[in-house]
Amino acid sequence: MISGKMAEGLTMQANREIYSGYFYLAMASYAQDIGLSGVANWFNGQMREELSHAGKLYGYLQQHGVRVMLLDIEKPPQDFSSVTDLFERTLEHEKKVTAMINDLVIMAAEEKDKATEIMLQWFVTEQVEEEASVAEILQKLNLFGEKGDALLMIDKELGQRTSAPDA
Numbered sequence: 001m002i003s004g005k006m007a008e009g010l011t012m013q014a015n016r017e018i019y020s021g022y023f024y025l026a027m028a029s030y031a032q033d034i035g036l037s038g039v040a041n042w043f044n045g046q047m048r049e050e051l052s053h054a055g056k057l058y059g060y061l062q063q064h065g066v067r068v069m070l071l072d073i074e075k076p077p078q079d080f081s082s083v084t085d086l087f088e089r090t091l092e093h094e095k096k097v098t099a100m101i102n103d104l105v106i107m108a109a110e111e112k113d114k115a116t117e118i119m120l121q122w123f124v125t126e127q128v129e130e131e132a133s134v135a136e137i138l139q140k141l142n143l144f145g146e147k148g149d150a151l152l153m154i155d156k157e158l159g160q161r162t163s164a165p166d167a
C-alpha cells in the first residue's frame with residue numbers, strides 16, 4: 001500500500017521526468033539547427049529515456065491502484081549558446097534530478113514503504129550512470145574544444161548512441 005503523500009511525490013517525479021524529456025528535446029532541436037546531427041541524436045535518445053523513466057513511475061503507481069493525474073509540463077529553456085552549454089546544463093539538471101530521487105528514497109524509508117524504496121533503487125543507479133556519462137562528454141569537450149575536427153569527432157561519437165538500453 002502506498003500513501004497519498006508517496007503517490008503525490010512519485011507523480012511529481014514522473015512530471016519532472018517528462019519535463020526532462022522536453023528539456024532534452026529542446027536541446028536536440030538546437031543541435032539539429034546548428035548542423036550537429038550526432039549531438040541531436042544523443043539528446044533525442046536522452047529524451048526517449050526520460051519518457052520511459054516517467055513510464056516506469058506511472059506503471060508503478062498504477063500497479064498500486066493509484067489513478068495518475070497528469071500535471072502541467074513546464075516550458076523548457078531554448079536559448080543555448082554552444083554544445084558545451086548543452087552538456088553543462090544537462091549535468092546541472094541531472095544533479096537536481098538526483099537530489100529529487102534521493103528525497104523520494106528518504107520519504108519511502110520514513111514511511112517504511114519498502115516496495116517503493118526498492119523500486120527507487122533503479123533510479124538511484126540510473127542517476128549515477130547518467131551523471132557519469134554526461135561528465136565524460138563534458139570532459140572531452142573541455143579537453144578538445146568545440147572547433148573543427150574535435151567537434152566533428154564528438155558529433156560522430158554522439159551520433160552512435162542507439163536508443164535507451166534499459167529505459
Ligand code: FEO
Nearest residue numbers: 017050053097130
Ligand atoms: Fe530520468 Fe535523466 O533522469
